[in-house]
Amino acid sequence: MVGQVRVDQSGRENAAATNRSCFQIAKVIANLIVIGSGILLRAVSQAYKQALINASKTGVAQETLQDIAEKSTKKMSPHEARMILGVSEKTPWEEILKKYENLFERNAKIGSFYIQSKVQRAKERLEAEKNKGQ
Structure with missing residues (x-):
């Protein structure tokens, strides 16, 4: 009986260790997703701002605003x-x-x-x- 108790305890310990490592892996993956999406969002917003600046220099923004104004006035x-x-x-x-x-x-x-x-x-x-x- 004593041998069986040890096996049960070591099995529980292994299961607990496996759960902890799975939890840690999930936590790392979640952090990577959050950090990666933040970086991606920042890059997209900077690219959009730069595109607006470039468009205003070339006059494309004015044409686009005129098109929108014409469409909005029906x-x-x-x-x-x-x-x-x-x-x-x-x-x-x-x-x-x-x-x-x-x-x-x-x-x-x-x-x-x-x-x-x-x-x-x-x-x-x-x-x-x-x-x-x-």
């Missing part, structure tokens, strides 16, 4: 303007004006202010595109 796209007026990219300006006048007058007669304003905005958008290209 300006009509040239494609949408062409769809409203029923014209294509190759349609001459004179024909675009004829389509605009026709649609604007027809909607004035039936009293659709909403559609009239859409037609007006479409013409203004295409006008801006035309002037931008010149």
Whole structure:
């Protein structure tokens, strides 16, 4: 019986030692993950800051801000303007004006202010595109 007790105790001691070493390994791995992710986060934020600095020097930041401002104000796209007026990219300006006048007058007669304003905005958008290209 005494021999069996010793075996049980040494087995328990081995199990406890194994548990301690597993715990220590897990602790080391967790520390490595925390430290590594901190280093990675710091490197990414520094790279992002440097990219912003470089972009501001080249003017890319200004273009991006303008694009964001245009999208946030929900300006009509040239494609949408062409769809409203029923014209294509190759349609001459004179024909675009004829389509605009026709649609604007027809909607004035039936009293659709909403559609009239859409037609007006479409013409203004295409006008801006035309002037931008010149």
